Amino acid sequence: MAKVIGILSGKGGVGKTTLVSNLAASLTKNFNKNVLVFDTNINTSHLGLHLGMYEDLPVTLREVLRRKTSIMHAVYTHPNTGIRLVPAPLSGDGINLTKEKCCRLVNQLKNSYDMVILDCPPGLGKETIVAISAIDEAIIITTPDIPAVTDALKTVEILNRIGKKTLGIVVNRSRNEKYELQPQEISSTCKCDVIATIPEDRKILRSISKGMPAVLLYPHSPASNSVKKLAAKLLGKSYKEPSFFDKLKRLLGRNEEGDTKIVIKEQEQAVSKEAEIRDVKKLKEGLTKEVKEELKREIVEMVKKKLKEKVV
Ligand SMILES: Nc1ncnc2c1ncn2[C@@H]1O[C@H](COP(=O)(O)OP(=O)(O)OP(=O)(O)O)[C@@H](O)[C@H]1O
Ligand SMILES: [Mg+2]
Incomplete structure (x- = not known):
């Protein structure tokens, strides 16, 4: 049975979704695990956006919570990594994810995955x-x-109170500046181990703009290396940091993005053959007009909001 791991932060915008998509990509691509990512951020969902899957999602948690379809129909395969995704809707207006519903939906799926x-x-x-x-x-x-x-x-205190195990703290966007809190200070403040430090890395921003986890697009970037190390740690495996000579060989040899393009193409060919993709297409064809209209309205509203924000 899969372990269900929650990525939490307390404060918003510190890198939860970035970690979810990259950790899942590393567990899937580097360690051959069958991983499902589930977006419980109903009101400001971003996971589908991080994975570049915003156009192709006719069924989300919205339709499931409104009992229009089963949770099985809301599982998508990310074409380039093979990660499975349960997306939340772009707007959470009018839907209510309760504890009971959340547990039931996660429990219905978890037996089919490693994590x-x-x-x-x-x-x-x-x-x-x-x-x-x-x-x-x-x-x-x-x-x-x-x-x-x-x-x-x-967050640590809430988890302790509820009786959920905390695997550790990930320190993200570290610039190694003197004014930053050090991992040992964070660890002693929170009374919890720091299990990874991910550096500030512009490749993360670039990868999000391309809708692809950095671990796949820039596998040798500093942030990707840290995430791979964390994935190995969670699985109890060792991870070999790239040596100076590995880095030199890469610099003299092939271009990172060039390599990645080949990998992505191979992946696309393999994954596109999967039955699930066909199922999604079938499902899309069978979608009710009502759901399609609702989705369109949602996208239009989102674009309007974005334009308004820009003007302000
Ligand atoms: N290691 C990193 N280096 C550079 N930028 C990063 C890094 N990690 C995250 N970011 C950037 O920080 C921003 C917020 O990240 P993300 O959306 O993952 O945070 P979040 O905790 O999920 O936010 P929310 O609380 O809104 O759900 C994004 O623009 C992302 O690109
Ligand atoms: Mg997020």
Whole structure:
């Protein structure tokens, strides 16, 4: 039975979704695991966007929660990695994910995977408690600054109170600056081990703009190496850091993006053959007009909102 791991932070915007998509990509691509990622961030869902899967998602948790279809129909295969995704809708208006529903949906799926990773909502309110109710273990992510670490500490306390195991803290966007909190300070403040430090890395931003995890697109970038190391640690495996000569060989040899393009093409060919892709197509064809219209309205609203934000 799969372990259900929640990625939590307390403070928003510190890298939960980035970690979910990259950790899942590494577990899938580097360690051959069958991983499902589940977006419980109903009101500000981003996981589908990080994976570049915003156009192709006719069924999300919205349709499942409205009992229009079963959770099995809301599982998609990410074409380039093989990660399975349960997306939340672009707008969470009018839907309610309760503890009971969240646990039931996760339980219905988890037996088919080696690992289920929940992208949790920001904050420590009701929505986060709902997500926590469905997990077995948690990883807390924080940036190395006082506000984020304060909220990480609150998250550790909530998890302890509820009786959920915390696997450790991931420190993200580390720049190795003197003003940053050091991993040992974060660890002693939160009374929890720091299990990974991910550096600030522009390749993360580039990879999100391309809708592809950095671990796949820039497998040798500093952030990708840290995520791979974390994936190995979670599986109890060793990870060999690239040596100076490995880096030199790469510099003199092939271009990183060039290599990746070949991998992606091979993956696309392999995955496109999968039955699930055909199922999704079938499902799309069979979708009711009503759901399609709703999806269109949602996208139009989102674009309008974005344009408004730009003008302001
Ligand atoms: N290691 C990193 N280096 C550079 N940028 C990063 C790194 N990690 C995350 N980011 C950037 O930080 C921003 C927030 O990341 P992300 O969306 O993963 O945070 P989040 O915790 O999921 O946010 P929310 O609380 O809104 O769900 C994104 O623009 C992402 O590109
Ligand atoms: Mg997020």
